[in-house]
Amino acid sequence: KNQVEQSPQSLIILEGKNCTLQCNYTVSPFSNLRWYKQDTGRGPVSLTIMTFSENTKSNGRYTATLDADTKQSSLHITASQLSDSASYICVVSLQTGANNLFFGTGTRLTVIP
């Protein structure tokens, strides 16, 4: 069964600290993995995309890693800011099929001053 699981469900950190969010998936055949950021009351916005051959990609203070062998991805946030408070959703795409996006339920990150 194609599934995407994220951990932790929620996380609270102090401003300026680093954190790492995890995503494990069983989606196959794998095409790519995206991390989305969803601010409260808004739609998700893509942060990074990684294909099978990529194992790390950065977008500012966000760094995503991918281990296609173990089917794990992480999103590392460096020097967190209050504006990082949001839900982070891992989305894995199949190579084929009309319904080819599988969403994790997200990690709710709260950055406190």
Next chain:
Amino acid sequence: DAGVIQSPRHEVTEMGQEVTLRCKPISGHNSLFWYRQTMMRGLELLIYFNNNVPIDDSGMPEDRFSAKMPNASFSTLKIQPSEPRDSAVYFCASAAVRGGTEAFFGQGTRLTVV
């Protein structure tokens, strides 16, 4: 481009009433998705259109839900009759091509059925 535009942003309705949610995708995108988001289940795909044609509606909960895309710039999701368990945030997203490409989301419609 203003992005994916959804209306209304909030909808409160009584059980049994008909609800219509609207979406305008990004111009030039040929794929459109309707998602429902709840705390318990996260984002769930309801239906997916490609070139205005419904491709996969297996996620539509039941016959009370219907979706249309009469042209490339407009889609509706209708619930009739609505029930309290339909309360959720409904997102519309569009993408340039099918498969592996970024889906751009609207801001969602928060539906409350009382």
